[in-house]
Amino acid sequence: MEEQTLRDTVNRVIRPEQVHRDVYTSAEIFRLEMKHLFPNCWVYVGHESQTAKPGDYITAQIGDQPLLQVRHTDGEIKVLYNRCPHKGTKIVIDKAGNTGKFFRCPYHAWSFKTDGCLLAIPLKKGYEGTGLEGTEAAKGLAPVGAWHNYRGFIFARLAKDGIGFEEFFGEALSSLDNMVDRSPVGRLTVVGAPLRYMHRCNWKMLVENQTDTCHPMVAHESSAGTAVKIWETMEKPADAPKPPAMEIIAPFMSPYEFFENMGIRTWPNGHGHTGVHHSIHSDYSAVPGYYDAMVEAYGEERAQAILGENRHNTVYFPNIMIKGPIQQLRNFIPLGPDKTLVESWIFRLEGAPDELVARTAMYNRMINAPTSMVGHDDLEMYERAQEGLMADGLEWVNIQRLYEEGEDFSEEAVLNGTTERQMRNQFDAWKRFMIGGAA
Amino acid sequence: MSAERFIDFVYDEAWMLDQGRFAEWIELWEPDAVYWMPLNWNQQDPINETSLLYEDNFMLRLRVERLQGARTFSQKPKSRCHHVLNRPRVEELREDGAKIVTQCHYVETRLDEQMLLALTIRHDLKVVDGQIRIAGKRVDILNCDAAFGNIQLLP
Ligand code: FES
Numbered sequence: 001m002e003e004q005t006l007r008d009t010v011n012r013v014i015r016p017e018q019v020h021r022d023v024y025t026s027a028e029i030f031r032l033e034m035k036h037l038f039p040n041c042w043v044y045v046g047h048e049s050q051t052a053k054p055g056d057y058i059t060a061q062i063g064d065q066p067l068l069q070v071r072h073t074d075g076e077i078k079v080l081y082n083r084c085p086h087k088g089t090k091i092v093i094d095k096a097g098n099t100g101k102f103f104r105c106p107y108h109a110w111s112f113k114t115d116g117c118l119l120a121i122p123l124k125k126g127y128e129g130t131g132l133e134g135t136e137a138a139k140g141l142a143p144v145g146a147w148h149n150y151r152g153f154i155f156a157r158l159a160k161d162g163i164g165f166e167e168f169f170g171e172a173l174s175s176l177d178n179m180v181d182r183s184p185v186g187r188l189t190v191v192g193a194p195l196r197y198m199h200r201c202n203w204k205m206l207v208e209n210q211t212d213t214c215h216p217m218v219a220h221e222s223s224a225g226t227a228v229k230i231w232e233t234m235e236k237p238a239d240a241p242k243p244p245a246m247e248i249i250a251p252f253m254s255p256y257e258f259f260e261n262m263g264i265r266t267w268p269n270g271h272g273h274t275g276v277h278h279s280i281h282s283d284y285s286a287v288p289g290y291y292d293a294m295v296e297a298y299g300e301e302r303a304q305a306i307l308g309e310n311r312h313n314t315v316y317f318p319n320i321m322i323k324g325p326i327q328q329l330r331n332f333i334p335l336g337p338d339k340t341l342v343e344s345w346i347f348r349l350e351g352a353p354d355e356l357v358a359r360t361a362m363y364n365r366m367i368n369a370p371t372s373m374v375g376h377d378d379l380e381m382y383e384r385a386q387e388g389l390m391a392d393g394l395e396w397v398n399i400q401r402l403y404e405e406g407e408d409f410s411e412e413a414v415l416n417g418t419t420e421r422q423m424r425n426q427f428d429a430w431k432r433f434m435i436g437g438a439a
Numbered sequence: 440m441s442a443e444r445f446i447d448f449v450y451d452e453a454w455m456l457d458q459g460r461f462a463e464w465i466e467l468w469e470p471d472a473v474y475w476m477p478l479n480w481n482q483q484d485p486i487n488e489t490s491l492l493y494e495d496n497f498m499l500r501l502r503v504e505r506l507q508g509a510r511t512f513s514q515k516p517k518s519r520c521h522h523v524l525n526r527p528r529v530e531e532l533r534e535d536g537a538k539i540v541t542q543c544h545y546v547e548t549r550l551d552e553q554m555l556l557a558l559t560i561r562h563d564l565k566v567v568d569g570q571i572r573i574a575g576k577r578v579d580i581l582n583c584d585a586a587f588g589n590i591q592l593l594p
């Protein structure tokens with residue numbers, strides 16, 4: 001019965017080339033996303049370098065669920081619900097820390113091994129003969145349904161049963177591979193704290209925008225266009241090197257043809273990326289010593305293949321985006337139908353020169369910070385859209401650019417870079433994973 | 440130059456920002472000066488980890504120019520700001536410059552939203568041809584690690 005209602009709701013709001021505004025504005029749909037969509041998908045939790053030593057933990061969340069990622073005494077990473085089985089207290093609340101050999105709840109001091117198992121209860125005789133051992137409390141901190149460490153990136157599925165990790169991501173993992181392969185030793189490390197940027201809009205607007213190639217030259221004219229104008233009118237020697245702002249921000253002003261030709265690839269289950277043939281990251285200047293280190297590690301041919309990949313934004317459904325060429329991950333964390341926290345993380349390529357981290361950090365603050373001009377351009381559009389969608393005169397959001405009848409999202413496809421197929425691909429996956437993930 | 444002159448400069452700079460005189464404000468800066476706003480409390484390294492801002496003259500010019508742009512939609516309507524300064528403390532006084540630290544409450548507003556930030560501002564000031572110039576500025580936000588919406592003007 002409830003499943004039928006869910007099916008009806010999902011079918012009502014998704015059409016092949018348009019979606020009902022309720023998917024962005026309705027509290028009920030948001031609730032269903034938290035209850036069904038997020039638990040059925042493989043969602044990013046954290047990076048292994050954040051919990052490098054036994055006892056290291058971070059707090060995280062999938063949908064609205066409080067979680068923790070911890071390195072167990074045996075060296076393995078575990079993903080557990082951050083909830084004391086006694087009376088519900090969060091076991092840890094800081095972003096990161098080390099708990100030693102066990103967790104101890106701050107309320108009544110129940111303690112747990114770092115794999116979640118109940119270790120001890122003070123004054124335990126009070127439970128003798130009460131049948132505690134038969135309750136869920138006696139099992140300790142509950143693990144999530146499943147988790148997987150893919151080359152250092154920890155993903156989890158809350159649901160006990162469901163699609164496997166490899167099946168969910170498939171060929172889309174090639175973007176993560178490329179990001180990790182860019183380290184001569186094949187290892188990334190999280191650098192510093194993430195930018196945290198609050199958006200008063202639905203999380204899906206942010207995810208869609210990652211492959212929206214018809215907005216940069218319009219919405220970012222204020223920042224990228226102005227940068228180009230200042231540079232052109234500035235008095236300077238003919239061979240003056242471009243300032244970093246020009247290298248990073250100016251490509252946003254590239255013309256439509258540039259974005260058309262860069263291509264978009266979609267994979268099954270809602271994943272996809274821009275920048276198949278080239279991208280706004282293609283023309284970054286070379287960092288001395290890096291190429292040599294790569295050739296030494298991989299040989300010339302393989303090194304060129306790795307560095308020749310210039311994928312722009314790769315969306316991993318439902319809610320992260322990575323940029324391989326600049327070692328970045330953005331997490332679009334849903335907090336409400338009209339509230340999304342965006343965390344932007346950067347990584348060091350182990351074995352590569354520091355200049356690469358410097359460029360990555362620069363990109364992050366120039367584009368993703370609450371103080372970033374490019375960020376201001378984007379957020380203004382999301383918030384206007386969130387408010388505009390309340391208009392009752394129109395109910396549908398159009399995602400029809402380069403739509404073809406009978407699109408089959410179970411096939412990988414490479415298309416014109418301005419297609420909105422990736423947005424349609426996301427909604428195809430949304431529809432399926434809302435009702436369990438069945439094909 | 441006397442300590443008072445440097446202290447006055449810090450007050451005047453804030454006044455200039457509150458009045459939206461950004462084109463004049465940018466002329467206070469030395470060409471190689473950098474405006475740094477760390478992302479972390481006590482952050483030491485502005486380059487190899489993420490900051491909120493670490494901007495050279497080109498970026499600051501871009502920022503100021505953008506605020507006036509015909510297609511700067513996030514500034515239609517415009518933001519306004521307001522600095523309330525504690526008396527600046529002179530940490531170092533030289534013939535040709537000074538280091539000043541100032542506690543400040545900063546308010547930024549646009550449409551129906553208003554935001555309050557508690558700031559510690561460090562000025563590195565330099566005297567060039569008899570004029571005080573900004574050789575560097577570091578602004579630490581008390582809750583720098585919190586999630587913010589847009590901060591569009593210059594705290
Ligand atoms: S709530 Fe955790 S021990 Fe009581």
Ligand SMILES: [Fe+2]
Pocket residue numbers: 209215216219220378
């Ligand atoms: Fe954008």
